[in-house]
Amino acid sequence: xxxxxxxxxxxxxxxxxxxxxxxxxxxxxxxxxxxxxxxxxxxxxxxxxxxxxxxxxxxxxxxxxxxxxxxxxxxxxxxxxxxxxxxxxxxxxxxxxxxxxxxxxxxxxxxxxxxxxxxxxxxxxxxxxxxxxxxxxxxxxxxxxxxxxxxxxxxxxxxxxxxxxxxxxxxxxxxxxxxxxxxxxxxxxxxxxxxxxxxxxxxxxxxxxxxxxxxxxxxxxxxxxxxxxxxxxxxxxxxxxxxxxxxxxxxxxxxxxxxxxxxxxxxxxxxxxxxxxxxxxxxxxxxxxxxxxxxxxxxxxxxxxxxxxxxxxxxxxxxxxxxxxxxxxxxxxxxxxxxxxxxxxxxxxxxxxxxxxxxxxxxxxxxxxxxxxxxxxxxxxxxxxxxxxxxxxxxxxxxxxxxxxxxxxxxxxxxxxxxxxxxxxxxxxxxxxxxxxxxxxxxxxxxxxxxxxxxxxxxxxxxxxxxxxxxxxxxxxxx
Ligand code: MSP
Numbered sequence: 001x002x003x004x005x006x007x008x009x010x011x012x013x014x015x016x017x018x019x020x021x022x023x024x025x026x027x028x029x030x031x032x033x034x035x036x037x038x039x040x041x042x043x044x045x046x047x048x049x050x051x052x053x054x055x056x057x058x059x060x061x062x063x064x065x066x067x068x069x070x071x072x073x074x075x076x077x078x079x080x081x082x083x084x085x086x087x088x089x090x091x092x093x094x095x096x097x098x099x100x101x102x103x104x105x106x107x108x109x110x111x112x113x114x115x116x117x118x119x120x121x122x123x124x125x126x127x128x129x130x131x132x133x134x135x136x137x138x139x140x141x142x143x144x145x146x147x148x149x150x151x152x153x154x155x156x157x158x159x160x161x162x163x164x165x166x167x168x169x170x171x172x173x174x175x176x177x178x179x180x181x182x183x184x185x186x187x188x189x190x191x192x193x194x195x196x197x198x199x200x201x202x203x204x205x206x207x208x209x210x211x212x213x214x215x216x217x218x219x220x221x222x223x224x225x226x227x228x229x230x231x232x233x234x235x236x237x238x239x240x241x242x243x244x245x246x247x248x249x250x251x252x253x254x255x256x257x258x259x260x261x262x263x264x265x266x267x268x269x270x271x272x273x274x275x276x277x278x279x280x281x282x283x284x285x286x287x288x289x290x291x292x293x294x295x296x297x298x299x300x301x302x303x304x305x306x307x308x309x310x311x312x313x314x315x316x317x318x319x320x321x322x323x324x325x326x327x328x329x330x331x332x333x334x335x336x337x338x339x340x341x342x343x344x345x346x347x348x349x350x351x352x353x354x355x356x357x358x359x360x361x362x363x364x365x366x367x368x369x370x371x372x373x374x375x376x377x378x379x380x381x382x383x384x385x386x387x388x389x390x391x392x393x394x395x396x397x398x399x400x401x402x403x404x405x406x407x408x409x410x411x412x413x414x415x416x417x418x419x420x421x422x423x424x425x426x427x428x429x430x431x432x433x434x435x436x437x438x439x440x441x442x443x444x445x446x447x448x449x450x451x452x453x454x455x456x457x458x459x460x461x462x463x464x465x466x467x468x469x470x471x472x473x474x475x476x477x478x479x
Pocket of ligand 1: 012020049228290
């Protein structure tokens with residue numbers, strides 16, 4: 001059986017989840033559900049990144065023990081994913097004993113095979129990014145992502161060899177063996193790799209307590225990114241033995257925001273190469289969510305809360321608005337007002353109205369709709385195959401499939417207005433049956449394609465078609 005392994009990045013537990021985390025996770029959920037529906041053996045991993053200076057500092061500010069602090073925040077992530085109907089198979093936490101033991105085994109291996117050596121590292125460290133920054137990455141001396149001046153740091157540490165992999169990485173990315181999508185991110189990372197020499201990276205911290213101790217030098221803890229990357233393997237139950245890699249590896253897709261592409265394409269990839277393991281098959285890179293054209297911030301007061309979205313739009317409404325918010329890969333500009341309008345147009349008036357009209361009219365027909373709308377029938381439908389053939393999903397055009405579905409919804413609503421089936425029922429029964437057959441068939445296809453995006457709604461549509469009884473799907477929201 002074909003296998004499909006997909007991962008989200010693991011989220012820092014320095015603060016509660018926000019809309020950006022929800023966007024990444026819902027996008028992965030759509031891909032996981034889609035591939036499960038195709039009958040692939042699917043594994044979907046998400047979780048939390050719980051060590052490092054940023055979290056240690058935050059826990060201290062709150063007067064809490066780090067473990068107790070991350071336990072609380074990890075639980076909020078788990079709850080939110082339940083609420084958003086996320087179908088992850090495992091939720092990995094980097095403070096779990098299994099993960100910690102595997103990380104230590106891997107570091108021992110890297111040390112034994114000569115990929116790690118002792119030295120010193122001097123540089124500018126951004127705690128927000130948990131990364132050293134080069135001068136040319138700063139704007140006015142500050143990290144542009146965190147608007148903060150990085151700390152000067154010089155300490156004894158262990159370093160991992162990077163440079164010998166530069167050409168390998170360029171080649172694998174160029175020939176799509178290690179595929180980076182959308183295309184412009186592939187170009188971006190290639191131009192980075194082709195323009196500067198990869199420096200060896202520090203993989204340990206001497207002064208930091210909140211991390212996994214190095215097995216060969218307990219004065220040091222593991223650099224949080226190395227610890228975190230390994231989740232993609234330990235989440236599969238891997239114990240760190242390179243001779244015993246889980247069969248689901250390599251991942252088909254690692255979904256990442258654009259801000260963490262470089263660190264993955266360099267440090268994560270080099271770690272795998274140093275271990276003699278395969279690289280993930282692809283990265284899907286998404287843009288950032290902005291609000292009213294600006295980065296969300298408490299000061300600007302333009303933060304869109306995921307909790308507010310769920311309260312207002314419900315689970316499927318929220319999933320829909322996130323996934324249809326713009327072209328995958330680009331930054332998305334969202335506002336509550338625009339989302340409310342879109343909810344009313346596409347969901348309440350568009351899809352909701354279509355379903356209630358078709359189901360109401362279907363009461364009058366004699367057709368056996370169970371058969372027409374049956375799953376196996378539809379899976380062989382040309383229309384469905386076409387989507388798969390075009391490989392929009394595997395080409396990171398998630399939003400495009402939704403757009404395609406909702407165009408179909410508009411076409412079907414228009415078909416009802418043009419054909420006036422309620423009149424046909426009175427004057428031309430044969431034609432009435434034909435039109436209804438087409439409407440039901442098309443609506444069933446829409447429901448199946450939507451299954452991955454709006455699982456509850458898709459189920460409700462299928463039940464409504466089968467029982468010829470429809471409950472309202474989406475209530476209009478007052479602007
Ligand atoms: N812990 C690291 C990842 C380690 S993976 C081995 C991390 N965590 S994070 O919580 O800061 O961010 C996780 C993801 O959320 C990133 O992919 C990031 O791009 C995404 N987002 C953070 N803010 C975002 C928006 N405003 N919009 C969309 N996604 C954004 O980085």
